[in-house]
Amino acid sequence: MRSCAGSRRRLSDSEGEYFCHPPRSDHLWLAAHPRVMRADSASGGHAWGRRVPESGWGSCPLLTLPGEETVPEPRLPLLDRQSSHWKNAVGFWLLGLCNNFSYVVMLSAAHDILSHERTSGNQSHVDPSPTPIPHNSSSRFDCNSVSTAAVLLADILPTLVIKLLAPLGLHLLPYSPRVLISGICAAGSFVLVAFSHSVGTSLCGVVLASISSGLGEVTFLSLTAFYPRAVISWWSSGTGGAGLLGALSYLGLTQAGLSPQHTLLSMLGIPAVLLASYFLLLTSPEPQDPGGEEEAERAARQPLIGTEAPESKPGSGSSLSFRERWTVFKGLLWYIVPLVVVYFAEYFINQGLFELLFFRNTSLSHAQQYRWYQMLYQAGVFASRSSLRCCRIRFTWALALLQCLNLVFLLADVWFGFLPSMYLVFLIVLYEGLLGGAAYVNTFHNIALETSDEHREFAMAATCISDTLGISLSGLLALPLHDFLCQLS
Numbered sequence: 001m002r003s004c005a006g007s008r009r010r011l012s013d014s015e016g017e018y019f020c021h022p023p024r025s026d027h028l029w030l031a032a033h034p035r036v037m038r039a040d041s042a043s044g045g046h047a048w049g050r051r052v053p054e055s056g057w058g059s060c061p062l063l064t065l066p067g068e069e070t071v072p073e074p075r076l077p078l079l080d081r082q083s084s085h086w087k088n089a090v091g092f093w094l095l096g097l098c099n100n101f102s103y104v105v106m107l108s109a110a111h112d113i114l115s116h117e118r119t120s121g122n123q124s125h126v127d128p129s130p131t132p133i134p135h136n137s138s139s140r141f142d143c144n145s146v147s148t149a150a151v152l153l154a155d156i157l158p159t160l161v162i163k164l165l166a167p168l169g170l171h172l173l174p175y176s177p178r179v180l181i182s183g184i185c186a187a188g189s190f191v192l193v194a195f196s197h198s199v200g201t202s203l204c205g206v207v208l209a210s211i212s213s214g215l216g217e218v219t220f221l222s223l224t225a226f227y228p229r230a231v232i233s234w235w236s237s238g239t240g241g242a243g244l245l246g247a248l249s250y251l252g253l254t255q256a257g258l259s260p261q262h263t264l265l266s267m268l269g270i271p272a273v274l275l276a277s278y279f280l281l282l283t284s285p286e287p288q289d290p291g292g293e294e295e296a297e298r299a300a301r302q303p304l305i306g307t308e309a310p311e312s313k314p315g316s317g318s319s320l321s322f323r324e325r326w327t328v329f330k331g332l333l334w335y336i337v338p339l340v341v342v343y344f345a346e347y348f349i350n351q352g353l354f355e356l357l358f359f360r361n362t363s364l365s366h367a368q369q370y371r372w373y374q375m376l377y378q379a380g381v382f383a384s385r386s387s388l389r390c391c392r393i394r395f396t397w398a399l400a401l402l403q404c405l406n407l408v409f410l411l412a413d414v415w416f417g418f419l420p421s422m423y424l425v426f427l428i429v430l431y432e433g434l435l436g437g438a439a440y441v442n443t444f445h446n447i448a449l450e451t452s453d454e455h456r457e458f459a460m461a462a463t464c465i466s467d468t469l470g471i472s473l474s475g476l477l478a479l480p481l482h483d484f485l486c487q488l489s
Contacts, residue, residue, distance in 0.1 A: 085230075088234075090234075091281040091282040092224070092231040093234045094238060094273060094281070095274065096237065096239040097273075099217060099238075099274065101245070102186045102189050102213065102271075103213040104242055105267060106205075106206045107374060108375070110152070111367050113206070141355075141486055142366045147355065148355050148370075149475045149482060150479065152347065152474075152478070153472070156468060156472050157210070158211045159210045159213055162211065163217075163468050167461070176278075179216070179275065179279075180275070181211075182215045185215070186208075190267055190268055191205075191268070192204060222461045225456045225460060226457075233441065236437075236441035237385050237441075240382035240384070240385030240386055241386075243382055244382035251371040254371070320455070320458055328458060328462070335396060338400040339439055339463070339467060340467075340469050340473075341403070341404065342399055342470065343467040344470035344474045346377075346436045347475065348477065352477070352478030354373045355482070359425075373426075377430070377433040378433060380429070380431065380433020380436070381436055383433075384441065385438075387437075387441075388445055392442060393442040394442075399438055403432065403436065403439075444463065448460075
């Protein structure tokens with residue numbers, strides 16, 4: 001039997017017949033069927049329905065007579081649904097962009113944070129084409145006294161702590177306060193780093209950026225469980241856009257001669273866009289259970305992992321027992337492990353080797369080369385995180401292997417110096433970003449497809465620790481490597 005394209009009404013209890021609405025607008029159909037309009041008006045003017053039992057009719061809702069037991073399920077007009085779709089798509093893209101923006105900017109500014117000099121009035125000065133001055137004259141590398149991996153660790157360890165503790169205590173904080181804290185921390189990071197007088201104070205600002213990014217990621221990825229799966233692609237594309245726009249804006253503004261201080265202060269509008277996207281742009285999630293619109297809204301704002309009894313909300317990840325969570329987590333290892341490996345390799349390159357891949361006889365200074373590496377890496381990440389509609393990868397282990405080969409190749413170049421041009425490094429860094437972005441978006445897309453509705457919220461929150469863990473491990477190993485290589489004569 002052909003599925004009904006619109007709503008249906010049972011004509012009588014004795015008749016086994018249903019009436020299908022023609023595919024016309026609601027007001028035209030109601031004008032042609034006043035009896036139905038009167039029944040609907042009596043119930044408040046909305047077409048409420050209940051789900052059809054498993055039968056040839058599929059899942060089309062019924063319009064019931066007054067007095068029958070009903071389950072509220074509003075049916076939005078097509079234009080409203082399309083509007084909601086695009087609002088949510090743009091909303092999650094902007095959330096991804098704004099959430100990762102401060103994190104990316106701090107990594108792009110890492111070289112400046114560790115080597116900046118202050119002039120009178122606490123104004124950071126950046127010469128668009130300064131002459132590189134080695135900090136360690138006994139080394140063949142132009143090294144800072146501290147590796148840029150120190151900035152990476154300040155930018156990632158708080159995120160790791162948040163993601164580890166999220167299943168234990170984050171449920172005490174609803175979604176809206178989390179988003180507010182994330183936005184405030186992002187703004188504070190820009191201000192603190194901009195006005196800092198020392199490396200230590202700047203690193204405290206980087207920690208605020210990490211708290212903002214980590215809390216935002218675990219919050220928004222969990223929130224995708226209450227929206228169509230397509231928002232994962234938009235979120236991933238937005239995070240890739242944050243990398244590209246963050247690195248490009250910092251590179252462009254400092255290249256134009258603007259000081260790092262004024263560059264960071266010019267980015268204070270990003271946290272405001274984050275808050276506006278969440279509170280003003282996102283629409284209420286569609287009902288996930290037969291509890292009506294208000295119940296669906298409450299469900300969308302529930303804790304990440306709640307403490308309700310398992311039978312209270314059969315479709316909610318908050319009702320999972322510890323054994324269920326452990327079972328789901330073991331199944332996720334097929335995706336978690338390769339994502340950890342990918343991020344370990346690429347951030348070992350970014351924060352352990354970028355500073356050492358320095359070509360002296362070029363028109364770009366050491367700081368400028370470092371910024372270009374960061375920008376090209378983020379460009380590759382953005383392109384691949386936005387490619388889900390064109391290319392989907394089931395076996396992410398292949399991406400992990402290729403990224404490890406990148407690490408070995410560039411580490412060999414740092415040691416032996418066989419690459420003749422920095423432009424070859426530019427191409428490799430762009431390729432590195434493509435692999436990293438593809439691993440991220442395909443991992444979460446595959447998990448969204450392969451997990452059941454009641455497990456999806458927990459699965460998203462558990463998997464988002466993968467990139468953070470890989471980045472943290474890379475930072476810990478990059479610090480001693482930096483010290484070792486910089487001591488080479």
